[in-house]
Structures are given as structure tokens and as C-alpha cells.
Amino acid sequence: MDKKLSFQEVVNESLKVINEFKKVEKRKWGVEGAMIELSKQVGELSRNVMMMEGYYMAGRDSLTVYQTSKDKIADELSDVLFMIIRIADYYEIDLEKEHMNQLDIAMKHSLMKIKKK
Numbered sequence: 001m002d003k004k005l006s007f008q009e010v011v012n013e014s015l016k017v018i019n020e021f022k023k024v025e026k027r028k029w030g031v032e033g034a035m036i037e038l039s040k041q042v043g044e045l046s047r048n049v050m051m052m053e054g055y056y057m058a059g060r061d062s063l064t065v066y067q068t069s070k071d072k073i074a075d076e077l078s079d080v081l082f083m084i085i086r087i088a089d090y091y092e093i094d095l096e097k098e099h100m101n102q103l104d105i106a107m108k109h110s111l112m113k114i115k116k117k
Contacts, residue, residue, distance in 0.1 A: 007096045014085045031090045038083035045076035 005013065022029075029037070050056060051068040060066040088095045 007099075011085055011088075011095060014082055015089055018082065018086050018089070029086075031087060034083050034086045034090065038080065038087065041076060041079040041083055045073065045080060048073045048076055 027033070048068040051061065051066055052070075052073060054061075056066060085095065
């Protein structure tokens, strides 16, 4: 997919893929399964960021299991987004609307009005 999609189009395309996964999953996930997978994916994202930023002992990055790249981080971010979309779908939450609401609240926050010196 090379064309730019709107946020809602990304969500809709993701839901198509998620629904295909639901057809072949060995056990129905429900929201609990999605939360477990989200936690796992956040852990994998954290590990890759820690590796990229050099938090592990010297020499570990020479081991294949500790090698990372921006592509691996991007993959983990995408996996996290998949699970967020799946959980939002379960609760029938419009992610685009809710995110825009949160951005609006953040921009109105008193700390955002403090001028940097």
C-alpha cells in the first residue's frame, strides 16, 4: 500500500486484517487476549528501544538476539497499534474522535500556555 490513508482508513484496513486473524485463531481472544498481546508487544518495543539506545551491557549488541533497527522498532509500533485498534473495536470506541478530543484537551492545558524562556 503506497497511497496515503486517513487515520480512519488505517483503522478500517486494520480491522479487516484483525477480522481475518479472528477466523484462524486457535482460541477466541476477547479483550483479555488483546490486552495480553498488547503487553507483549509493548515489551518487545521497549526491548528494541533499549537496544537501539545502548542500555544493555557492552558487547550484547554483537549477539543476534540483541540486534535491532529502526525497521524493527517500526514493526513493534505497528503491532502495538494493531492491538490498540482491536481493543477500541471491542469497546466500540472511535479512536480518531477520542484522540482528537485528547489533543484538544492537551492544547488547552494550563502548562501548554507557559511561555518558554
